[in-house]
Amino acid sequence: QVQLVESGGGLVQSGGSLRLSCAASGFTFSRYAMRWYRQAPGKERELVATISSTGGITNYAESVKGRFTISRDNAKSTVYLQMNSLKPEDTAVYHCNVMSDYWGQGTQVTVSS
Secondary structure (H helix, E strand, O other): EEEEEEOOOOOOOEOOEEEEEEEEOOHHHOOOOEEEEEOOOOOOOOEEEOOOOOOOOOOEEEOOOOOEEEEEEOOOEEEEEOOOOOOOOHOOOOOOEEEEOEEOEEEEEEEEO
């Protein structure tokens, strides 16, 4: 079955960096686009970044453009989210997603001011 396992979250000061990872299994990873979402308490879930199956096409929410970078390693069935210049408003649980229906358990990112 499809499994997505996120890691790499934590507590960081404003302006700091984190790198999230999402290890995938149970499907042919290289055939599917991958997405990172986030959800802060009391807010709707937000699509943060998308990467095509080959990694050649990426898209970002306006709120993270220029600060976050999504990438993937198809040999390792892993998608990454490099987050730089973090702000307190980036605080959320970050989830990876595939095929719209499958979600990881999430990893908490907390940015202190």
